[in-house]
Amino acid sequence: MTQLDLSGPDSELESESSPKLGRKRDHSRDPEILEAALEVLAESGYDGMTIDMVAARAKAGKGTLYRRWASKGELVVDAVACMKRGQYDVVPDTGTLRGDLVAMIKPASIEDGERKLQIMAGVMSMISRSPELSDAINDAIIRPRAEVNRLFLRRAMERGEIASDIDVETLSLVTPAMAAYRTLILKKPVDREFLLAMIDHVMLPAVGLGSAASAPAQAAPVGA
Amino acid sequence: MTQLDLSGPDSELESESSPKLGRKRDHSRDPEILEAALEVLAESGYDGMTIDMVAARAKAGKGTLYRRWASKGELVVDAVACMKRGQYDVVPDTGTLRGDLVAMIKPASIEDGERKLQIMAGVMSMISRSPELSDAINDAIIRPRAEVNRLFLRRAMERGEIASDIDVETLSLVTPAMAAYRTLILKKPVDREFLLAMIDHVMLPAVGLGSAASAPAQAAPVGA
DNA sequence: TGTATCCGAAACTACTCAGTACCGTATATA
DNA sequence: TATATACGGTACTGAGTAGTTTCGGATACA
CATH class of the missing domain: 1.10.10.60 (Homeodomain-like)
Known part of the structure; x- marks a missing residue:
């Protein structure tokens, strides 16, 4: 397991001028x-x-x-x-890229991710008008997800598991982007099956590790 | 060039009961x-x-x-x-998957896409509450984009250019999802460079066509 | 040419909600 | 125990907006 610090110090100044007497604020x-x-x-x-x-x-x-x-x-x-406090403080280190990626698939993490995406959808139209909100969303939801993938890809690169000229920046965003798309627009669940398809049919083939970019057992759906 | 019909008949019933006299509505x-x-x-x-x-x-x-x-x-x-009227009525057919994908990169198409994504951001919070709006967004913005990629992948498959067990459904959504993510959340432009990176570092490697999942000429950026 | 209906503009209604003020009560400090 | 303040709750204010109505003027049809 590896440390991955994403939380900064909590800077609340409060600036209470003169609380001479009586009850203090109950935080x-x-x-x-x-x-x-x-x-x-x-x-x-x-x-x-x-x-x-x-x-x-x-x-x-x-x-x-x-x-x-x-x-x-x-x-x-x-x-x-x-929201950004205490998430992904500890990430797996299994020794293989696929192992790391698969180890991140946990029911709790899936549910949590779905909720975060709902919140993001709710503030979407405000993002362009409030830089503060935009930054908060980025720090709390967006960056942490990509950061984990970046770490996995970098480690795989250091191990020599994948080529050194892989486009880590782009690839680390593919799964978060697809998860957001799937939840917010397609309104389908980001479940284990979907995440495994992303790993085995997109991520690993794209870094040259796929045995093949195979479709799942059942035939591919034809309709829209 | 290939026909790709995405527009259905326009079903406005209007049901004007008795316009006996006078001026008609100016549509x-x-x-x-x-x-x-x-x-x-x-x-x-x-x-x-x-x-x-x-x-x-x-x-x-x-x-x-x-x-x-x-x-x-x-x-x-x-x-x-x-919005869905008359877009992607004609799509390129260059004979290679990469050729088709690259031929879709046009300044007009990029600008148009950016605008559509802005609109999508604006109605995001409503999507979960209005199935009609959700469907409209899907038909007008989401489906057309994926549809083109699906067509390209299917044709490449028929040509034998790519393996027959490729996960077409998932892969055809990768670039639209990344474009949405990039515009709405990262607020970076969906420009030619980005789209080429998607093609050469993600799509083609994922279907087994990449010479390598190489990073662009300049060194990969390190910071967030 | 007459007339019914359209048009853009603006006034009006009914309602929601951010933010404020105040109530009686509870509680931490002195 | 005395006091100042925070508390939950409620009523209020003011701004903004969806939707309606009304107006004089323009315009297509008979």
Whole structure:
């Protein structure tokens, strides 16, 4: 197993000026609120999401949310950003490229990926208008996935398993791109079968490792 | 060149009951209105788009729009659907898979594709809530692209240029998926260089035709 | 040439929702 | 125990927008 650090330090300044007396702000519920925001975001998208929905789902008052985040936009950016913590901290190292790729196929990882893509779809139309949101999405969802593939390809290259002039940058994006396409547009599940097809019929053949770019056992479907 | 019909008959019933006298509805401006809708959609997304914006851009009255479409949603579905007319009516047939794929790289086609992807981003969050819109997007943007690749791969297979057990369904989606990913998420241009990299470093190697899955002349970029 | 219907423009209605203000209550600090 | 503040909840404000109606003027058909 290998370390792969993707999380940066958490820079919240808060800048509390003079808390002389009384009760301090209870930050213990922040994660629940952000989680509620992500749920609503995944279900309804950015524009369909209302602060009331988030507050209701988190069983919090609307005022409480505005005490912590200045606007809906900041809440969403924060919610998206908090997703990046603690994912892919440890990745497999099986000794072969195929082994590494196959070892990444786990039910939990599949389900998690599907949810992240739903969230991405929900904020899609905002991305072009909010660089902050765009960056948050990139750091939390996009980059981590490609990063893992890049690592696997580089290691295979160092081992001499694949040629040294492989286009790692392009290839490491192929499976994430196809997964996004499949979930958001085709609305088909990103299941084990699909991921294995990607590995054995696209990735490995493309790096010269495929025994053949074979189709699965059943005949290829003909209709659209 | 080969025929590839993707457009179905235009089933508008209109059902005008009794136009006994007076002026008939002027449908000559419908395309301008739909075009205006697509422009606004690409710029502002579904939720950011207002009927007033579309009416203003088409230099039409809001009432005129509602006389033709019952709601904003129907207007958008219609606008998206009307995109599918007359694209890829004719596709190249060069005799080799690479020749066919490269022949599809044209500046006009690239620009057109970019615009379509912007529109797709704009309606992304609506797709999961409107099956009609989802179908329209699929028919107008997604399917045509994959269809061309499928045709190229099938022809190459019939020629014996590639193995008969290639996973055509998966491979025909790889480039469209990567193009969407690149435009919508990475926000990089889908230019000739990228498309050539897809052909020479992914598609052809994956079907066993690559001389090698080589990186381009310049060294592979290292940073994210 | 008359007339019914279209047109673009603009006013109007009904509604949603971000953000604010305030309530009575709970609770951490002093 | 006293107090200041956060809390959940609710009512409010103001802006924006889908959809309707109404207007005077233009235009195709009889």
